[in-house]
Amino acid sequence: MPRVAPRSSRRSPADRVVITGLGVFSSIGIGREEFVEGLRQGRSGVKPIRSFDTTGYAYANGCEITDFEPARWIKRVPLAELGRASQFSAAAARMAMEDSGLSEEDLRADRGHISIGTTDGESTDFDQITAMEVASGRESMDPVLARRLSANRLSAAVARELDLTDVEMETLATACSAGNYSIGNGYDVIRTGEAKFALCGGADAFCRKTFTAFYRLGTIAPEYCQPFDKNRKGILTGEGAGVVMLESLESAMARGARIYSEVLGYGLNCDGHHPVAPNQAGVARCIEIALADAGVEPEDVDLISAHGTGTKANDVTETRAIRDIYAGRLPRTISLKSMLGHTMGAASSLAAIACSLAITEGFIPPTINHVETDPECQVDCVPNHSVPADLRIVQNNGLAFGGNNAVVVLGKYEED
Amino acid sequence: MMSAPDNIVITAWSAVSPFGIGQKSFTDGVAIGRPAVSVLDRARWDGPDERACLVPGFEVREVLGKGTRAMNRVAGLAVTTVGRLIESVDPGRTWAEDTAIVLGTSTGSSQSTMDIIRASLTGERPYDVEPSLVPYAVMNCAAGQCAIWYGLKGPNATLAAGRPTGLTALSYARRLLLTGRAKRVLCGAAEEYSADRAWIDFHARGGGDAILGEGCAVFAVELASAATTEPVATVLAVDSRSCVDGDWQAMTARCVQRALAAGGSDPAEVRAVCPSGSADTPGQAERAALAGIFGPGVPVWDVAELIGETHAVCSAFQIARALSAVEHGREMAGRLVMITSTDTSGAVGAALLRLGESR
Numbered sequence: 015m016p017r018v019a020p021r022s023s024r025r026s027p028a029d030r031v032v033i034t035g036l037g038v039f040s041s042i043g044i045g046r047e048e049f050v051e052g053l054r055q056g057r058s059g060v061k062p063i064r065s066f067d068t069t070g071y072a073y074a075n076g077c078e079i080t081d082f083e084p085a086r087w088i089k090r091v092p093l094a095e096l097g098r099a100s101q102f103s104a105a106a107a108r109m110a111m112e113d114s115g116l117s118e119e120d121l122r123a124d125r126g127h128i129s130i131g132t133t134d135g136e137s138t139d140f141d142q143i144t145a146m147e148v149a150s151g152r153e154s155m156d157p158v159l160a161r162r163l164s165a166n167r168l169s170a171a172v173a174r175e176l177d178l179t180d181v182e183m184e185t186l187a188t189a190c191s192a193g194n195y196s197i198g199n200g201y202d203v204i205r206t207g208e209a210k211f212a213l214c215g216g217a218d219a220f221c222r223k224t225f226t227a228f229y230r231l232g233t234i235a236p237e238y239c240q241p242f243d244k245n246r247k248g249i250l251t252g253e254g255a256g257v258v259m260l261e262s263l264e265s266a267m268a269r270g271a272r273i274y275s276e277v278l279g280y281g282l283n284c285d286g287h288h289p290v291a292p293n294q295a296g297v298a299r300c301i302e303i304a305l306a307d308a309g310v311e312p313e314d315v316d317l318i319s320a321h322g323t324g325t326k327a328n329d330v331t332e333t334r335a336i337r338d339i340y341a342g343r344l345p346r347t348i349s350l351k352s353m354l355g356h357t358m359g360a361a362s363s364l365a366a367i368a369c370s371l372a373i374t375e376g377f378i379p380p381t382i383n384h385v386e387t388d389p390e391c392q393v394d395c396v397p398n399h400s401v402p403a404d405l406r407i408v409q410n411n412g413l414a415f416g417g418n419n420a421v422v423v424l425g426k427y428e429e430d
Numbered sequence: 431m432m433s434a435p436d437n438i439v440i441t442a443w444s445a446v447s448p449f450g451i452g453q454k455s456f457t458d459g460v461a462i463g464r465p466a467v468s469v470l471d472r473a474r475w476d477g478p479d480e481r482a483c484l485v486p487g488f489e490v491r492e493v494l495g496k497g498t499r500a501m502n503r504v505a506g507l508a509v510t511t512v513g514r515l516i517e518s519v520d521p522g523r524t525w526a527e528d529t530a531i532v533l534g535t536s537t538g539s540s541q542s543t544m545d546i547i548r549a550s551l552t553g554e555r556p557y558d559v560e561p562s563l564v565p566y567a568v569m570n571c572a573a574g575q576c577a578i579w580y581g582l583k584g585p586n587a588t589l590a591a592g593r594p595t596g597l598t599a600l601s602y603a604r605r606l607l608l609t610g611r612a613k614r615v616l617c618g619a620a621e622e623y624s625a626d627r628a629w630i631d632f633h634a635r636g637g638g639d640a641i642l643g644e645g646c647a648v649f650a651v652e653l654a655s656a657a658t659t660e661p662v663a664t665v666l667a668v669d670s671r672s673c674v675d676g677d678w679q680a681m682t683a684r685c686v687q688r689a690l691a692a693g694g695s696d697p698a699e700v701r702a703v704c705p706s707g708s709a710d711t712p713g714q715a716e717r718a719a720l721a722g723i724f725g726p727g728v729p730v731w732d733v734a735e736l737i738g739e740t741h742a743v744c745s746a747f748q749i750a751r752a753l754s755a756v757e758h759g760r761e762m763a764g765r766l767v768m769i770t771s772t773d774t775s776g777a778v779g780a781a782l783l784r785l786g787e788s789r
Contacts, residue, residue: 068556069556070555070556070557071556071557132569133568133569134543134568134569135537135569135590140537140540140543140544140547141547143544143630144544144547144548144551145547145551147544147548147629148548148551148552152478152625152629155629155630155633156633157633157634157636160630160631160632160633160634161634161774163537163540163630163634164536164537164590164592164775165535165536165537165538165569165590166536166590166591166592166595166773166775166777167775169590169591170592170672170775170776170777173672173674173776174672174674174776177674178672178674179671179672179673179674179675179681180671180672181671181672182598182601182670182671183591183598183670183672183776183777184589184590184591184595184598184602185589185590185591186587186588186589187535187538187569187570187588187589187590188570188573188586188587188588189568189569189570195587199602199605202605202606202608202609202611203605205609206605206608206609208605222547222550222551222556223543223546223547223550223567226546226547226550226556226557226559227546227559227564227567229557230557230558230559230561230564231561231564282530282584282585282586282587282611283527283583283584283585283586284531284574284577284582284583284584284585284586285577285583286577286578286580286581286582286583286586287578288578289565289571289574289575289578290564290565296583299527299583414570415565415568415570415571415574416565416568416570416571416573416574416575416577416586416588417574417577417578417586418570418573418574418586418587418588
């Protein structure tokens with residue numbers, strides 16, 4: 015089949031944006047190599063929750079990271095000054111920088127940008143400071159925790175840890191699509207020439223608040239997350255961070271950097287419809303905006319990494335929206351949340367990293383825990399086992415409370 | 431001096447502030463120059479402070495009417511402000527997919543977040559939390575509510591950058607406009623007063639007195655080259671950086687100098703400076719940097735002394751303070767104002783505005 019090259023191939027290298035470094039903390043693996051193996055094997059990050067007392071909940075599984083050693087990664091900022099989400103952010107940014115082959119000195123030589131997406135910011139600290147208040151009164155809140163709570167600390171932690179001054183930094187608090195918001199923002203920052211590099215991604219820490227909120231809404235699965243399955247029962251909350259190094263193709267070529275994928279474009283929109291329920295028309299429109307921005311047609315897309323939370327409502331609405339754009343020719347559509355749980359603000363950035371690795375390593379990660387596809391979803395979700403594939407263009411969906419949709423389109427970088 | 435083609439302009443704005451609801455309350459309050467501080471009703475606000483700068487009489491249901499029972503204060507402030515802005519310039523509600531929202535925050539609502547956690551910790555069952563509160567305990571709720579209320583289906587972003595958030599939001603808005611992702615951006619920030627925020631701030635600052643403020647300020651921002659109405663101000667430059675060595679004065683000066691250079695201006699052209707007004711170490715260093723660059727005689731517009739420490743919305747209120755000068759008379763028309771901000775997290779920012787003509 016003749017393939018149309020994405021519009022970006024007609025742009026100059028200075029106007030193209032590539033991913034050259036990956037920082038990954040996930041419940042199925044820390045670092046690029048472990049993460050690839052986890053994705054290839056269809057590893058599950060599900061375990062009984064240990065980070066807070068789950069007495070009284072009928073079930074309490076989640077996707078926590080049990081082997082995070084912040085001191086291995088965070089060398090400059092005193093750990094006590096960072097909450098868990100800031101630690102994830104700083105550690106993943108350092109890992110992405112090291113993976114890109116750039117040094118702190120290299121980064122200091124240029125204008126840079128840091129954006130970290132999050133749903134809940136320092137949620138673990140909020141849990142703890144509230145517990146202190148409940149136990150011994152408001153006078154007893156720990157000042158160290160109080161100083162860590164502002165969401166902007168996540169992005170500021172990256173600058174402090176890498177000792178960067180000439181960086182604009184923001185924490186994008188657009189809930190569960192924040193990772194895609196952040197990568198899209200980095201793409202624009204590079205293309206407008208505002209910065210030479212951008213460290214972008216998302217982070218969230220496991221917390222009582224989020225688990226409880228979803229539990230109360232009846233959307234926590236008792237055991238496993240089963241996206242697109244007829245008997246799916248909901249999400250499992252998770253945690254982690256994914257941060258990527260973005261730079262222009264020109265910059266990457268000049269230094270001979272390894273290129274994981276090219277950001278071809280992205281789309282943002284808002285359902286403006288309901289505080290929590292996704293809206294089919296809004297999601298479809300966002301996909302349309304993203305594909306147009308990337309200059310690709312639906313038939314060019316080889317894989318969709320869905321938001322795919324595993325709730326009844328999301329998976330039906332999202333697959334219908336995809337079908338609105340793709341008509342009868344749906345590419346394979348997977349959900350990484352089957353393995354990672356819902357890592358909130360990190361979700362779409364971890365998914366973007368997984369898509370980039372799928373492109374470079376030549377395989378499609380599976381949707382695990384899959385028994386029987388829901389006839390209302392009707393997707394080939396690559397059940398349970400990864401498959402080899404030559405992927406050229408991948409669409410990564412991020413949906414969120416507030417109707418904050420963000421879709422990123424990634425492509426394989428092929429030299430002319 | 432002409433605007434660069436990629437400059438952005440502010441074409442309309444509104445604010446809900448301790449001076450009251452709407453732009454006129456704000457400009458009048460600034461003109462009178464009396465601090466909008468009041469003694470807190472301890473039955474309503476169980477915080478550590480005696481006094482605060484609250485939006486007078488602001489109760490969500492009274493201001494916005496039915497269907498807002500669960501809506502928290504920060505969303506109420508944002509929905510009210512955006513509504514006022516839209517009423518003033520788009521009463522026919524023609525804005526939809528071409529209009530973005532970019533709203534700054536610190537933690538969304540500490541109150542809503544902690545209410546859920548408290549309910550979980552103290553309820554008979556750990557999941558006895560109020561489901562209608564759940565979306566309000568997520569930081570993007572205020573921006574999402576604005577989209578729902580006014581049918582704004584363009585990009586909808588919530589961002590946090592400490593006190594300079596209002597400046598970073600302008601920078602993000604400019605990027606959306608330059609890349610054609612929106613035709614106009616409603617850009618600003620919101621912060622609510624709550625007992626929980628007050629206690630967190632009390633402990634974070636190590637105790638002692640403080641006067642916290644609250645509110646929301648939102649600006650309609652367009653590309654200068656595509657603006658449909660006469661601007662109230664042109665944003666000549668926004669520059670933000672990170673202070674990692676504690677030398678806030680040097681980093682503030684660097685941002686100011688870079689903003690001047692990007693705006694093609696020199697210090698002598700700047701007729702007023704508008705600092706964060708924070709009493710902390712970065713805030714004091716910020717003032718020293720401004721005095722060093724612009725001299726001791728430059729007028730200093732300190733909005734914090736009028737409306738308190740407003741955290742996430744602080745720099746948006748500084749922008750509003752600058753814009754209100756246009757409404758006070760013709761003498762500031764066409765003049766330059768430098769706005770600066772610092773935050774203990776390390777964020778530092780400066781924005782150079784050229785004020786427009788009074789309307």
